Amino acid sequence: MSAPLFQRVAVLGLGLIGGSVAAAIRMQGLAGSVTAFDRSADELSKGLSLGLIDEAAESLEQAVSGADLVIIAVPVLAIGQMLPLIVEFISPAAIITDVGSVKAPVIAAARQYLPQSLSRVVPGHPIAGSEKHGVSAANGDLFQHHKVILTPVAETDGEAIEKLTVFWQTMGAEVVQMSPEHHDEVLAQTSHLPHLLAYALIDTLSQQGDSLEIFDYAAGGLRDFSRIAASDPMMWRDIYQANSGPVLTILDRYMQELLELRSMIALGRVDELAEVFGRAKGARDHFSKVLNERAERATPGDDR
Amino acid sequence: MSAPLFQRVAVLGLGLIGGSVAAAIRMQGLAGSVTAFDRSADELSKGLSLGLIDEAAESLEQAVSGADLVIIAVPVLAIGQMLPLIVEFISPAAIITDVGSVKAPVIAAARQYLPQSLSRVVPGHPIAGSEKHGVSAANGDLFQHHKVILTPVAETDGEAIEKLTVFWQTMGAEVVQMSPEHHDEVLAQTSHLPHLLAYALIDTLSQQGDSLEIFDYAAGGLRDFSRIAASDPMMWRDIYQANSGPVLTILDRYMQELLELRSMIALGRVDELAEVFGRAKGARDHFSKVLNERAERATPGDDR
Numbered sequence: 001m002s003a004p005l006f007q008r009v010a011v012l013g014l015g016l017i018g019g020s021v022a023a024a025i026r027m028q029g030l031a032g033s034v035t036a037f038d039r040s041a042d043e044l045s046k047g048l049s050l051g052l053i054d055e056a057a058e059s060l061e062q063a064v065s066g067a068d069l070v071i072i073a074v075p076v077l078a079i080g081q082m083l084p085l086i087v088e089f090i091s092p093a094a095i096i097t098d099v100g101s102v103k104a105p106v107i108a109a110a111r112q113y114l115p116q117s118l119s120r121v122v123p124g125h126p127i128a129g130s131e132k133h134g135v136s137a138a139n140g141d142l143f144q145h146h147k148v149i150l151t152p153v154a155e156t157d158g159e160a161i162e163k164l165t166v167f168w169q170t171m172g173a174e175v176v177q178m179s180p181e182h183h184d185e186v187l188a189q190t191s192h193l194p195h196l197l198a199y200a201l202i203d204t205l206s207q208q209g210d211s212l213e214i215f216d217y218a219a220g221g222l223r224d225f226s227r228i229a230a231s232d233p234m235m236w237r238d239i240y241q242a243n244s245g246p247v248l249t250i251l252d253r254y255m256q257e258l259l260e261l262r263s264m265i266a267l268g269r270v271d272e273l274a275e276v277f278g279r280a281k282g283a284r285d286h287f288s289k290v291l292n293e294r295a296e297r298a299t300p301g302d303d304r
Numbered sequence: 305m306s307a308p309l310f311q312r313v314a315v316l317g318l319g320l321i322g323g324s325v326a327a328a329i330r331m332q333g334l335a336g337s338v339t340a341f342d343r344s345a346d347e348l349s350k351g352l353s354l355g356l357i358d359e360a361a362e363s364l365e366q367a368v369s370g371a372d373l374v375i376i377a378v379p380v381l382a383i384g385q386m387l388p389l390i391v392e393f394i395s396p397a398a399i400i401t402d403v404g405s406v407k408a409p410v411i412a413a414a415r416q417y418l419p420q421s422l423s424r425v426v427p428g429h430p431i432a433g434s435e436k437h438g439v440s441a442a443n444g445d446l447f448q449h450h451k452v453i454l455t456p457v458a459e460t461d462g463e464a465i466e467k468l469t470v471f472w473q474t475m476g477a478e479v480v481q482m483s484p485e486h487h488d489e490v491l492a493q494t495s496h497l498p499h500l501l502a503y504a505l506i507d508t509l510s511q512q513g514d515s516l517e518i519f520d521y522a523a524g525g526l527r528d529f530s531r532i533a534a535s536d537p538m539m540w541r542d543i544y545q546a547n548s549g550p551v552l553t554i555l556d557r558y559m560q561e562l563l564e565l566r567s568m569i570a571l572g573r574v575d576e577l578a579e580v581f582g583r584a585k586g587a588r589d590h591f592s593k594v595l596n597e598r599a600e601r602a603t604p605g606d607d608r
């Protein structure tokens with residue numbers, strides 16, 4: 001049996017994603033041992049009793065010391081708060097990564113707090129998730145057939161990128177690299193804007209006369225929106241704060257388009273309306289094969 | 305074996321819904337015979353060869369003559385064009401219904417063209433559908449565990465309502481009655497607005513730089529939106545024209561809410577943002593049981 005890819009992995013933040021990473025490490029034999037720290041002792045002890053981790057660390061220091069891979073799996077704005085607390089305990093050779101949904105603030109925090117370790121910093125984002133929260137929902141297959149985006153900085157070692165790529169690929173993920181700026185724009189469009197629209201729709205409708213009745217007649221369209229509005233409010237608050245620039249850019253374009261559709265309806269310019277619908281349907285049909293293939297292979301969930 | 309509920313049913317417009325009604329009639333033995341007319345000879349002959357109908361009528365006259373139930377299953381704005389063409393052939397005792405997604409224009413057309421037959425007019429709307437089009441996608445189970453909304457007028461016979469209620473219930477649907485105005489408001493909120501938002505999103509994103517790449521990274525949120533944007537553009541053009549008032553009312557409330565969320569993001573008022581998200585999640589969670597139960601029982605599809 002060959003040696004595992006890592007000796008000791010530290011998972012900081014043992015929620016759905018951190019717990020699923022730990023589960024996948026165990027399933028694939030990717031580490032000699034996994035230690036985790038979470039501010040919730042309850043989540044940690046669940047992680048132990050579920051057999052996802054080998055050690056529940058009592059402090060960040062205990063978790064990080066001696067680890068050759070540190071995975072930060074806390075909400076995106078908490079990453080910057082965590083880095084100064086762990087910098088003095090990180091082994092010089094350790095690779096440091098995260099799973100945050102926005103990359104620019106993670107890299108800014110790394111430049112601020114880990115200037116000596118930038119060659120070992122490989123920010124990452126698995127495009128996978130679930131409406132469920134917490135380590136109890138952890139699933140070692142969560143990353144199978146999902147994309148993981150790595151956004152290394154100029155200083156990052158090729159060897160560190162390569163090792164983390166193998167790590168995620170072994171879990172069944174497809175690993176791609178792009179700049180953090182591009183990542184944040186793409187995710188604003190494909191994930192952050194749709195979630196905002198869904199939250200706004202459910203909130204608007206639930207304020208109408210008899211909101212119970214509206215949900216009672218909820219047709220397919222509303223049902224799809226409703227599912228994504230079930231996500232964790234605090235996590236999403238952080239995402240919009242951390243990615244406000246790209247989100248506002250695409251939101252403004254969207255509202256402009258919505259205003260144009262409104263005019264077409266109000267002024268009876270219905271042939272233009274049909275043209276837009278046909279264009280949207282064409283774009284959708286063009287890519288539906290890709291989408292369907294992925295949907296069939298992947299675990300349905302609240303990717304973010 | 306008891307006599308079927310109807311002697312001869314005429315289905316005018318043999319697409320997905322008309323074909324599925326025909327299939328359900330046959331499955332449940334609800335009629336002595338089913339005749340259909342469609343302006344597409346191809347759809348009609350498919351309906352015959354699939355065994356959904358007994359007769360492919362060569363004209364509206366042939367289809368409607370002698371029928372004791374006439375089901376109009378054409379796009380909502382085509383209903384008003386069809387009524388003057390069939391009025392002289394309808395038997396005095398025939399019940400006349402439709403499956404349109406907007407009820408006020410159907411009732412206006414009935415008052416204009418069928419003033420002598422209002423006691424037999426029972427407008428209806430099965431809240432069921434599919435992204436697929438045409439009679440080939442017909443499915444006799446389509447209405448199982450779905451709602452059918454009937455919007456009778458003041459003149460409608462109680463006996464006609466009762467008979468049509470039994471008709472849909474036998475197909476497994478849950479039949480409810482409401483005023484046409486209320487129906488059109490509820491559907492604007494639960495179906496027409498969500499579809500408009502989805503069309504606008506897919507169209508906006510497909511105009512961004514590398515739209516192929518955006519769909520390639522499509523996360524859960526976008527995938528859900530994308531599915532409902534695959535619907536038939538001409539059908540939806542008709543729906544927005546026919547229901548412009550209620551759609552504009554709820555669209556304006558939605559855009560107001562989106563503007564408020566935009567301000568919260570732009571100004572960093574993130575705690576207010578989290579409050580809105582929490583309220584939306586609360587509303588969603590409150591009704592998720594209803595939604596999930598229905599989703600489990602019903603065929604997933606593009607309800608409208």
